[in-house]
Amino acid sequence: MNLLLSNYSKEIKGQIQITGSKSESNRLLILQAIYPKISLQNLSNCDDTKVLQNSLKTEEKVIDIHHAGTAMRFLTAYFAQKENSEILLTGSNRMQERPIKILVEALRALDAKIEYEKEEGFPPLKISGKRIEKNLVEIDATVSSQYITALMLIAPSLQNGLTIQLKNKPTSVSYINMTLAFLEKLNIKTTFKENIITIKPAKNILTKIEIESDWSSASYFYSIVALSEQAEITLSNFRENSIQGDRVVADYFKEFGVETTFYGNAIQLKKNRTDKLPKVFKANLISSPDLAQTIAVTCFGLKIDCHLEGLRTLKIKETDRLQALKNELGKLGAKVSITSESIYVKASAEIKENQKIKTYQDHRMAMAFAPLSMKVPIEIEEAEVVSKSFPDFWQVLKPLGFSVKTTL
Numbered sequence: 001m002n003l004l005l006s007n008y009s010k011e012i013k014g015q016i017q018i019t020g021s022k023s024e025s026n027r028l029l030i031l032q033a034i035y036p037k038i039s040l041q042n043l044s045n046c047d048d049t050k051v052l053q054n055s056l057k058t059e060e061k062v063i064d065i066h067h068a069g070t071a072m073r074f075l076t077a078y079f080a081q082k083e084n085s086e087i088l089l090t091g092s093n094r095m096q097e098r099p100i101k102i103l104v105e106a107l108r109a110l111d112a113k114i115e116y117e118k119e120e121g122f123p124p125l126k127i128s129g130k131r132i133e134k135n136l137v138e139i140d141a142t143v144s145s146q147y148i149t150a151l152m153l154i155a156p157s158l159q160n161g162l163t164i165q166l167k168n169k170p171t172s173v174s175y176i177n178m179t180l181a182f183l184e185k186l187n188i189k190t191t192f193k194e195n196i197i198t199i200k201p202a203k204n205i206l207t208k209i210e211i212e213s214d215w216s217s218a219s220y221f222y223s224i225v226a227l228s229e230q231a232e233i234t235l236s237n238f239r240e241n242s243i244q245g246d247r248v249v250a251d252y253f254k255e256f257g258v259e260t261t262f263y264g265n266a267i268q269l270k271k272n273r274t275d276k277l278p279k280v281f282k283a284n285l286i287s288s289p290d291l292a293q294t295i296a297v298t299c300f301g302l303k304i305d306c307h308l309e310g311l312r313t314l315k316i317k318e319t320d321r322l323q324a325l326k327n328e329l330g331k332l333g334a335k336v337s338i339t340s341e342s343i344y345v346k347a348s349a350e351i352k353e354n355q356k357i358k359t360y361q362d363h364r365m366a367m368a369f370a371p372l373s374m375k376v377p378i379e380i381e382e383a384e385v386v387s388k389s390f391p392d393f394w395q396v397l398k399p400l401g402f403s404v405k406t407t408l
């Protein structure tokens with residue numbers, strides 16, 4: 001399905017309910033599988049959460065988690081410690097190109113039994129669950145924080161808890177902190193000091209948790225407000241003291257004239273037209289990589305030079321996101337240069353109209369480019385990809401004045 005988008009509204013107003021955070025939901029589903037007395041509210045309705053939920057319930061021996069990185073990584077650790085389980089964990093073609101060796105090696109060092117079904121270092125994995133008694137592991141922290149979260153989520157269920165020694169400076173550390181925050185909420189004793197995480201064993205956890213809505217999804221509405229003449233959008237179920245690292249979007253977008261007001265359990269985003277836009281925007285997104293596409297595209301739409309660093313994980317996500325940004329912003333007339341961990345988008349005077357934006361099976365490519373249709377009509381290819389994290393995305397754009405037409 002391709003969608004042709006445009007929005008000529010002078011003023012954008014609306015109230016939107018974004019589904020629960022995918023990262024929070026997927027952590028809590030694993031913890032709930034271990035501690036069934038945990039009850040959850042505002043679980044995400046996205047594909048990545050549904051696939052994880054079904055995988056935890058199924059009796060099937062082959063589990064296909066499609067494109068869901070968190071499900072792949074978290075379930076690898078979960079099934080490795082689940083005694084007597086024998087499963088083959090697989091995913092989409094892209095998932096079979098996303099590395100998992102670092103996590104498999106760490107679990108093997110704890111005596112887990114995991115074999116590669118096809119290529120060494122990549123899914124699918126044959127996992128034979130067994131009781132894990134060792135309680136000390138070392139892991140390279142530079143490639144994906146999801147490997148570390150996977151170990152942290154099973155740690156309290158291990159007989160002796162777990163000490164995780166992180167090698168090198170961790171990437172996406174805000175996601176490690178999110179996992180720690182949940183363990184602490186469940187009264188599990190943890191510490192995280194000088195690259196060493198310790199987690200004590202725990203039993204009988206009974207708690208009700210309300211999942212906050214998804215800040216990465218909220219970022220697309222920040223972009224809409226930033227690119228508008230005038231806008232006021234309310235998003236419900238967000239907290240000022242969020243445990244999601246992408247909450248930092250509120251700080252970044254201040255520079256683009258977007259004011260955030262927290263009240264009750266909602267946020268209001270408002271365009272502040274008196275703010276002067278910067279000529280250049282620079283940020284290191286090592287702790288919030290999922291904001292890279294939103295920010296790069298917003299800067300392009302606002303004609304601001306954009307220099308983003310700390311992005312070395314982007315090439316192993318749903319697609320090589322740096323290359324995808326270069327290709328698609330290039331079509332719109334941008335001059336873009338990339339390295340293995342950064343992107344530079346030069347401000348350009350014009351945005352080319354009616355370009356077809358490829359999405360490369362990456363939900364964030366579709367959602368990040370959509371707000372640009374407030375400047376020029378654009379077409380988003382394979383727009384259904386948004387269901388990975390935000391199935392209602394196209395629906396909620398309509399009341400904000402977007403024309404969303406199927407072309408294919």
Ligand SMILES: O=C(O)C1=C[C@@H](OP(=O)(O)O)[C@@H](O)[C@H](O)C1
Pocket residue numbers: 022023024070143144145146149171172175289290313
């Ligand atoms: O733990 C999580 O929920 C996530 C961690 C991040 O991945 P990396 O740690 O691989 O950067 C992020 O990009 C992903 O969307 C979700």
Ligand SMILES: C=C(OP(=O)(O)O)C(=O)O
Pocket residue numbers: 067068069070071290317318364389
């Ligand atoms: C990278 C992402 O997801 P995952 O790694 O869980 O597939 C994402 O949602 O941007």
